[in-house]
Amino acid sequence: MNKLLAVIKREYLQRVRSRMFIVMTILGPMVISLFGIAPAVIFSIRAGGPVKVAVVDQTGTMYSSLYNSVMEEAEEPDSTNRPADARTPNDNQSERFQTMGNQRVEVPELQAVSIGGRSLNEIKAELDRRVGAKELDGYLILPGNLLENGAAEFVTRNTGDVFTRRFLQRALSRAVSQQRLIAANINVKTVEALSKPVELEATKIGATDRKRDSGEAFALVFGVGFVMYLTILLYGQQILGAVIEEKETRIAEILFSSARPFTIMLGKLIGVFFVAFTQLTIWGLAFVAFTLYGVEMLSARGMPIHIPTIPPSYFLYFALFFLMGYFIYSTIYALVGSMVTTAQEGGQLAMPIILLLVIGFYLFLPVSRSPDSSFAFWVSMIPFFSPITMPVRIVAQTPPFWEIALSLFVGFTAVALLTWLAGRIYRIGMLMTGKKATIPEVVRWVRQS
């Protein structure tokens, strides 16, 4: 017991005192918010100026209507004339990104092309030349029967720019439907007033204060999933490195001449766990402090942020699932570390573990969207995924207690099994030098010891 404490103490103090720990503790939240913000920022980057689009109006009447429509669309992109199928309840991720892109797309610059008696082919040839000379980014041909057929042609240099295409499509649809209404003698203003969309506010069931929840909950779910993923990965890698160091430098031999290998391994896992826990606690306290003081301060300066309140019981759940996830992955990391001879080999052998973790992380998307589906239930019972998926479910839509308890039970059983297995492999692997252990060898070690 004394020896176990000695190992834990060393692993803890050596790490917490290190510069790396301090840097990570400060930079961690920044890195996490960066991962959250980066996609949106990148989508907002528009290389080059606004898209220039020439319009060949064969109807002779549509251009001004389209122009107005583009302006309206730029002001309130979501309000009217969205194709009915654009927002199904289960937006998939690519649509989510596109929505993000749509909101940032710049309004294309329209210019009318005077037909002046030329044939369509002549005009096309002229416009192709201008697109080739980069005077234009594309051109839109509105055929004479546009109102009847509802089809137009968009020729562009960059077919990959789905945002501009969708934008034009919406603006054109709006203009066409307005023209059709006018043609049918129906007052456009009346129609607009009558078809004003309903605003839907999402409030989480069971929430006590019924505050408006507009997307921040998603950020919170993402944040919880990401913090779990990042910390498990980060500290698992630390375990891997530390085990390989002891093996490479043969410190293991001295350690094993002083204490049971299992004590050494367990001490290392527990010591590093406390390091991770310290870091998470610091982050957690910083988050609470931010919700208490920072939000108010930002609101006072005109930056209102709603952070959904997290019941204290959630923090207990997070701690338990982190404990479980940490031990599942770090035991495997310790096991892998004892099997290899160099850090490079360790990196290769650790790839499948990282893959499992990454899958677990990406599962947060389907799980957060439908947290009570049977899919979400099953992935939150699989020990490799549950440390990420279950906390995500808890935040998104807290499942019944028995599900949480079952997930914890399955997970901690897996921890016990893995620790037993790793202990056997570790004892022999750490003393074996010269070559990487093969799977049959490892199986034999497990049977023998």
Added chain:
Amino acid sequence: MTNGHPTVSIDNITKSFGDFIAVSEMSLAVYPGKIFGLLGPNGAGKTTTIRMIVNITAPDSGEIRVFGQQITPELQDRIGYLPEERGLYKKMKVGDQIKYFAALKNVGAKEAGQRMDRWLARLKLSEWKNKKSSELSKGMQQKVQFINAVIHEPQLLILDEPFSGLDPVNVEVLKEIILELKIAGKTIIFSTHQMEVAEKICDDICLINRSRKVLEGSIREVKRGFSRNAVALRLVGGESVLADGSLISKVKRDSDGLEVLLADGATSQSLLKALLAADAIIERFEMIEPSLHDIFIEKVTENA
């Protein structure tokens, strides 16, 4: 040579890794207050034997008793071990490392600190206490390792190639310490393939080769068993005597004179008389024992 119960007694142990037999049917006894040399070429099975004594691995068959008991993790606290492959945590301060290894041997922090300061002073490492071990030279790291092996004042100290990589000054310092520990009643197992060193400090030796014990006993006994009736000579004249086959079977010349092997039936007395009778001027006449080195080479090549 035997006084009291052996500190370590190994009874017919065998250890193999897959198809490779590392130690086979080995038995030996190490007595308290002695320096026991475990000798043998590289790959003979020395390190495997030692690992079994310190309970890092277990024999496939046979029994090891340390301090008269079956080896247990608790007994490890009374054993000090300096492995051949040296290892320190690169980024940990020297003082912290020594204290850590002391804690792993159940030495209290305060006690460990005092002992450490004494050892660091003795080995002239005091000013390195707060440096990371990666900043130390190889020899200094080795001395730190030695402190790690003795910080808990073990009754049994096992040193695997303790002198390799040390400069002559440090070799002397370490040798002195080892002899002091012996006088203080500690049992020391000393593994090496450097016979000159073993010859100087060991009381008993065991020579192993290809997983088996080939020779054991006190240095005296071993050498006596190998007495080859060799005489070292430096002469002026007397060539006729050297050619006499009834007296001398073999002559080996080197820069410092010659070494002759007496023929069967001849004694050093009869050789001396013959040389005097031939009027040779005798500058040196010395009965010489075979060196451990010679015995080692002979035994190992004979076994090969």
